[in-house]
Amino acid sequence: MANNKFMTTVSPHLHEKGQTIDRAMKDVLLALAPAGVWAIIVFGFQAILVMAVSIITAMLSEVVVRKILGRKSSLSDLSAVLTGLFLAFLLPVTTPLWVVAIGAFLAVGVAKELFGGLGKNIFNPALFGRVALMISPLWLYIAKFVKPFWYTANGVNWFTPITTSINNGVAGRVVFKTLAGTTKVNVVTSATPLSLLKSGRMLANTVSGATPVGATWITSSGRPSFWSMALGLKAGSMGEVSVLLLLLGGLYLIYRRTIDWRIPVGVLCGALFIFLITWNHPVYQMLSGGIWLGAFFMATDWVTSPMTKRGKWIYAVGIGVFIGLIRLVSPLPEGVAIAILIWNALTLVLDRYVAEPKFGEIKKPWFNRVPVLPKPKPAAQKA
Amino acid sequence: MSNQGYKTFKGGIHPPYNKELASGKAITPAPIPSELVIPLNQHIGAPNNPLVSPGDRVKVGQKIGETDAFVSAPVHSSVAGTVKAVEDIKNFTGAMVKSVIITADSDQPPFEAKEMKPLADLSADEIKQIAKEAGLTGMGGAAFPTHVKLSPPKDKPVDSVLINACECEPFLTCDHRLMLERPVDLVEGLKLLMRAVDAEKGVIGIEANKMDAVEKVRSAVSAEPSIEVEILDVKYPEGSEKQLIAAVTGRKVPPGKLPSEVGCLVQNVGTAIALYEAASTGKPLYERVLTVTGHAIKNPSNFLVKVGTPISVLIEAAGGLADNATKLIMGGPMTGWAQEEPTANVVKGTSGILALPPDLVDVREEHGCVRCTKCVEACPMYLMPNYIVDAVQKEDWAKAELWGAIDCFECGVCSYTCPAYIPHVSYVRKAKAQIAALKKR
Numbered sequence: 001m002a003n004n005k006f007m008t009t010v011s012p013h014l015h016e017k018g019q020t021i022d023r024a025m026k027d028v029l030l031a032l033a034p035a036g037v038w039a040i041i042v043f044g045f046q047a048i049l050v051m052a053v054s055i056i057t058a059m060l061s062e063v064v065v066r067k068i069l070g071r072k073s074s075l076s077d078l079s080a081v082l083t084g085l086f087l088a089f090l091l092p093v094t095t096p097l098w099v100v101a102i103g104a105f106l107a108v109g110v111a112k113e114l115f116g117g118l119g120k121n122i123f124n125p126a127l128f129g130r131v132a133l134m135i136s137p138l139w140l141y142i143a144k145f146v147k148p149f150w151y152t153a154n155g156v157n158w159f160t161p162i163t164t165s166i167n168n169g170v171a172g173r174v175v176f177k178t179l180a181g182t183t184k185v186n187v188v189t190s191a192t193p194l195s196l197l198k199s200g201r202m203l204a205n206t207v208s209g210a211t212p213v214g215a216t217w218i219t220s221s222g223r224p225s226f227w228s229m230a231l232g233l234k235a236g237s238m239g240e241v242s243v244l245l246l247l248l249g250g251l252y253l254i255y256r257r258t259i260d261w262r263i264p265v266g267v268l269c270g271a272l273f274i275f276l277i278t279w280n281h282p283v284y285q286m287l288s289g290g291i292w293l294g295a296f297f298m299a300t301d302w303v304t305s306p307m308t309k310r311g312k313w314i315y316a317v318g319i320g321v322f323i324g325l326i327r328l329v330s331p332l333p334e335g336v337a338i339a340i341l342i343w344n345a346l347t348l349v350l351d352r353y354v355a356e357p358k359f360g361e362i363k364k365p366w367f368n369r370v371p372v373l374p375k376p377k378p379a380a381q382k383a
Numbered sequence: 384m385s386n387q388g389y390k391t392f393k394g395g396i397h398p399p400y401n402k403e404l405a406s407g408k409a410i411t412p413a414p415i416p417s418e419l420v421i422p423l424n425q426h427i428g429a430p431n432n433p434l435v436s437p438g439d440r441v442k443v444g445q446k447i448g449e450t451d452a453f454v455s456a457p458v459h460s461s462v463a464g465t466v467k468a469v470e471d472i473k474n475f476t477g478a479m480v481k482s483v484i485i486t487a488d489s490d491q492p493p494f495e496a497k498e499m500k501p502l503a504d505l506s507a508d509e510i511k512q513i514a515k516e517a518g519l520t521g522m523g524g525a526a527f528p529t530h531v532k533l534s535p536p537k538d539k540p541v542d543s544v545l546i547n548a549c550e551c552e553p554f555l556t557c558d559h560r561l562m563l564e565r566p567v568d569l570v571e572g573l574k575l576l577m578r579a580v581d582a583e584k585g586v587i588g589i590e591a592n593k594m595d596a597v598e599k600v601r602s603a604v605s606a607e608p609s610i611e612v613e614i615l616d617v618k619y620p621e622g623s624e625k626q627l628i629a630a631v632t633g634r635k636v637p638p639g640k641l642p643s644e645v646g647c648l649v650q651n652v653g654t655a656i657a658l659y660e661a662a663s664t665g666k667p668l669y670e671r672v673l674t675v676t677g678h679a680i681k682n683p684s685n686f687l688v689k690v691g692t693p694i695s696v697l698i699e700a701a702g703g704l705a706d707n708a709t710k711l712i713m714g715g716p717m718t719g720w721a722q723e724e725p726t727a728n729v730v731k732g733t734s735g736i737l738a739l740p741p742d743l744v745d746v747r748e749e750h751g752c753v754r755c756t757k758c759v760e761a762c763p764m765y766l767m768p769n770y771i772v773d774a775v776q777k778e779d780w781a782k783a784e785l786w787g788a789i790d791c792f793e794c795g796v797c798s799y800t801c802p803a804y805i806p807h808v809s810y811v812r813k814a815k816a817q818i819a820a821l822k823k824r
Contacts, residue, residue, distance in 0.1 A: 006711040007744060008721040010809040012795030013712055013737075014398055014553065015745040021753060021802045077750075119751040119803070260756065302755040307767060351770070358787055359625065359764040360635035373781045373821045 021118075024302075025078035027258045031249030032085060032297065038245050039238040042148035043093040045159045047238055051088040053097045057104035058084030065113040079118050083107050086126030089239020089293060090337070091133075092145045094164045099141045103129040123344045124301045127337045134337075140166055145192050145235040192235045193288040194333040197281065229287035240290040250296030259300035262309065263316045267295035270320020280328055291323060294336035304344040310366075311350035319343045387591050391616035392626040394763040396796045398553050398619055398717070400592060405676040405683040406556040410564060412687045414700055415487055419462060419691030420472050421447065422480040425730040426520045427527045428454035433483060439466045443494045444667050446518075447483050456528040456731075457518040461669035461689035462487040475713040475720050475727035482728075485691065497665030502571065505662060510579040517661035518668045518731070522653035523547060523622065524714055526732035529654055533579045535643030541580040542646040545631055546573055546587040546655055548596070549615060549622035552715025555735045557672040558652040560685045562589070562596035565656055566603035572655030573610060575662055580648050585610040588631050592617045619717060620794040624649045626763050638764075638790045653734075668731055675701040679708035679738035688729050694736050695725040709744045712737040717795045750803035758797035758807065764790050768797035768807045775810040780817045788814035 039047045062080040066073060074080075087107050091100060107129030115121040133142055144164045151158050228234060232242025240246070253259040271291060275282040290298075299305060299319050306315045319339045326335025355368040424430040429452030435441060441460040448458035464487040472482040500509070511530045519529035535541055546569070550558040562569060573585045587604070589597050591614050604610045613631050615621050625636045627649055634645035642649055650658075653671060660666045669690050676683035681702030688697060694713065698704055704711075712719040713727055716737055758768040766787030774782035788811050797807040 005723050006721065007709055007746065008723050009710075009746055010806045010812075011714075011719055011721075011793070012717040012799050012808070013710060013719065013721060013739065014716045014743065014799055015804070016396070016398070016800045017745075019757070019800055019802050021750060024755070024802060117751065119753045302753050305754075307754060307756050307759050307769070356765060356767075358638050358766060358790055359629075360637040360640070362637065368785060370781050371784045373784065373818065374824055 021077045021079070024258050025082050027253060027256050028082055028297070029078070029085065031252045031258075032089070032239070034245040034248055035089070035239050035242055035293075036085070038232055038242045039089070039093070042232065042241065043146070043238060044151045044162065046162045047088075047093050049097060049161075050091060050093060050095060050100055050238065051085060053100045054088040054091075054104045055081055055084030057101040058087070058108040061105045061107075061109035062113060065109045066117075069113065071113075071117065074118065077118065079112075080108050083112065083125045083129075086239075086297070087129050090126060090130040090237050090290070091142055092164075092236075093238050094144045094146060094162055095142050096163050099133065099138050102138065103133045105129075106132045119303055121303055122348070123341055124298055124304045127298055127341055127344075131337050131341060140164070145237075147235050148233050148241065192333070193229060193284065194327065197284065197288070197333070226283055226287060229284070234288075237290065237293075240293045243287055243292050246292040246296055250292070253296065253300070259296070260305075260312060262312045263300045263305060264295040266313055266316020267291070267299050267320040267323070270317035271323045272320070274321055274324025274328070278324075278328060285324075285327065289327075289334045290336040294319070294323070294340055298336070299340050299343075304347055306347050306350045306354075308351065308354060308356040310356055311347075311354045314350055314354065315343050315347060318346070387616050389591055389614045389616045390630045391618055391621065392629045392763055394761055394765065394796070395618040395620060395626070396761050396799055397617070398799065400553045400617070401676075401678070402554065402556050402559070402592065404554065404556075404678070404680075405674050405685055406559055406593075408556075408560070408683060408685050410557075410560050410672050410685045410687055413689070413692060413697055415462060415491055415689060416692055416696045417487055418467065418693075419464075419485050419487060419689060420482050420693070420728040421458060421461065421485065421691035422472070422474050422482045422728070422730055423448040423458055424480050425458060425526055425690070425732065426456045427525060428452065428456070428531070430481070431455065431458055433469045433481065435460075435466045435469070435483060437466050437468050440464075441466060441485060443492065444665075444669055446667070454528060454531050456515070456520050456526075456530075457667075458483075458690075459518055459667040459669045460485060461691050463491055464488050473727075475722065475730070475733070477720075494664075494666055499663060499665055502575065502662055505575070505578070507579050507581060510575050510658075510662065513662050514579070514658055516667070517657070517665075519654060519657055519661065520668070520731050521651055522657065522668075522671060522731060522734065523651040524718060524732050524734060526730070529650070529658065532648060532650070533576070535580065535641070535648070539643040540646060541582045541643055541648045543584045543586060543632060543648070544573060544576045544580065544582045545627055545647055545649045546585070546652060547622045547624070547627050547649050548587050548589045548593075548600070548652050549627065550593070550652075551590060551617075551619045551622040552717055552719075552734070553619070554676050554737055555674045555715050556676070557674045557685055557734055559593050559596055560674075561652050561656060561672055562593070562600055566596075566599045568656045568659045569600065569652060570603045570607065570610065571663075572657070572659035573650075574607070575658050576648065576650055576655060577609070582648065583609060586613050586631050587611070588613045588615050588621075588627055590615050590617045590621055619796065620763055623763060623792060623794060625792075638787075671729075671731060671733070673697075673729065673733050674735040675737075676735060677708075677712075677738040677740075678743065679705040679740045681705060688733075690729055690731055692729045693725070694722070694727055694729065697729070697736055698725055698738070704738050705740065707740045708738040709741045710737075710739040712739065717799070718793060747804045749805050752805060753803055755802055757800040757802065761796040761800050763794060763796065764792070766791055768811075769805070771814060772805055772807055772810045775814050778817075780814060780821060783814035784818050789818055791815075 058080045107125040111125040111128035275285045322339035431448030464485045467484040471479040474480045515530035520526040684701045711722045770786040
């Protein structure tokens with residue numbers, strides 16, 4: 001008995017069962033599954049291709065960049081898979097696959113690995129990839145949306161590949177490449193609910209009711225109905241369209257304690273507050289765009305959100321308010337991605353300066369001051 | 384397991400408790416080994432000087448180490464025998480401590496009870512003196528001298544004495560057994576503690592996973608209007624001093640302060656019973672009850688053990704180790720010390736010996752922090768464990784203090800729940816040592 005040496009580590013000697021990084025990533029993947037399946041149902045086989053290219057490029061980028069930087073492989077933590085899927089969710093199904101691949105590389109290779117790897121990155125990698133594409137010349141390729149079930153039109157089917165064509169440097173149309181090899185230019189290009197709002201067309205009752213600019217199936221007086229927007233029968237990025245399925249996944253993550261409920265609640269309330277005080281179609285706004293994907297899945301990213309409760313509230317409400325302001329004041333129709341990235345950058349500031357009272361601290365200061373300790377002698381530092 | 388609706392504190396974790404391994408086993412005396420190693424320093428405070436030299440005969444309960452310093456507790460021989468040597472021996476933490484090695488006689492006479500004053504006639508100062516003479520320390524793990532705790536500053540009157548009967552560490556059952564088998568002694572000990580600090584109220588806080596003990600202790604206090612039994616949520620670290628006070632009284636001890644700041648005194652079950660024994664028979668603290676348990680122990684047991692007994696003797700008495708024993712721990716699984724070999728010796732603060740099989744030993748390579756905030760949510764002191772780690776890695780000791788390194792009591796909930804498997808406690812210990820060294824200059 002005394003011959004064998006036992007393992008010695010510092011206490012504690014127990015670890016919570018299943019509390020691992022990859023378990024959390026699996027949880028998020030599972031929570032995204034309903035919205036992912038919905039994307040495949042409404043946008044066709046091309047949605048699978050976009051997701052596959054995004055995930056595979058994300059994984060390859062991680063392997064290659066880590067190899068170059070001399071780091072150990074970290075594929076098993078699944079974070080690259082998740083980032084790849086997130087990026088696909090943020091893109092329209094019409095994005096050319098090579099643009100998807102560039103976005104995935106920017107997300108994982110640059111935003112995550114060049115910042116130091118999982119845990120060190122300042123920005124949410126998938127959002128970084130999306131916004132990097134948006135402000136690059138490639139923005140033309142990610143600006144065209146199609147309406148759900150576009151493949152029910154004449155001459156096309158669920159398997160028909162679909163992509164954005166560029167004519168003379170202008171985002172042209174959505175084109176189909178049928179199996180016969182012919183290229184058809186079709187009329188299924190659609191405005192998203194938010195671009196409708198921005199261009200003021202939503203309010204025009206005169207838009208013909210039959211195909212109300214193709215935004216949705218279900219309409220009421222020329223605009224998408226609230227029900228169609230909640231269910232996901234609207235144009236948009238692949239993963240953002242179904243509010244109900246995103247809510248389902250988000251509630252699962254809160255139940256699993258993988259994400260903190262404060263962040264989605266803060267984001268949604270902050271945005272709603274802005275739309276209410278400006279009385280800017282609050283329900284329509286809240287059901288549009290990436291608010292729910294952002295609130296439950298993007299803003300809650302562990303690495304890029306604050307650590308303290310106070311910090312989380314400031315961060316979350318800040319994102320919500322910024323979403324509202326960007327949509328209302330800026331020329332952009334949508335602001336979720338940019339709002340979250342701005343607050344990602346402020347996260348370290350919130351952590352550093354917003355003080356959380358310790359146990360038994362009666363006065364609750366709001367700002368941290370660093371206690372002053374005598375400087376160690378150079379010799380002491382080595383010890 | 385989630386909250387059960389009893390009083391509790393904010394934060395903490397719900398580990399698997401595995402108490403059923405040993406909770407049904409009555410306390411039995413452990414075998415007395417032929418040779419015992421009694422460290423002269425088993426407490427927090429000034430070290431003792433040896434009172435014996437090699438060749439001396441010692442009796443059971445004879446004082447063998449003492450010092451004039453106030454924050455200290457004398458040490459007594461746990462057996463009748465001959466002093467073999469007084470030398471530095473590695474203790475359970477790996478530190479070298481001057482220890483008295485005693486060869487036990489094959490024939491052990493029982494302890495001779497001394498003539499003592501009736502309990503009811505003892506004054507506060509007399510009780511403190513008894514606690515000091517008996518070498519009483521906290522028996523939950525930290526081993527702080529009891530008479531020091533019983534002497535709070537004059538301007539901080541204590542109104543409540545709390546008995547920590549939570550036993551929130553998984554696996555351990557020694558306090559549970561003491562409550563089942565000696566509830567009256569516990570209550571007598573509590574009454575002495577209350578008189579020593581002139582407190583009008585006594586509370587025994589028991590976690591809800593020991594309802595049989597609640598029943599026993601409740602019937603023992605039925606005639607004591609000033610003593611209550613409070614059932615508490617099963618949550619770790621419910622039995623930490625500050626968390627117990629917060630759960631029972633709602634008062635929060637400020638950072639860096641002692642329980643007397645909010646009019647409380649906390650003592651462990653074992654300590655209260657030891658005080659009762661010392662006051663009624665003059666018996667010093669030379670033996671204690673501890674649990675030998677874990678899935679890799681063949682026959683988990685609760686033993687009454689002589690201080691100085693090598694743990695290998697106790698493991699043998701509990702049926703020995705299973706072949707798959709991977710980790711051997713002195714103390715509880717959350718705060719105990721992993722032992723490379725079963726060579727350490729029992730001290731006053733040893734509450735258990737634990738052998739874990741591989742499936743309970745989940746040790747992995749440390750990943751960088753992913754900022755999931757699990758540690759911040761679990762921390763019962765509301766600190767920033769991951770930022771302490773970050774500050775230590777950068778050797779920024781001022782930041783380590785800002786994030787609360789010196790307020791940490793090393794309960795380990797941060798590492799327990801950390802998906803990146805960061806050993807926060809080892810970083811905190813490093814920070815504490817550095818901050819203390821810098822402040823001393």
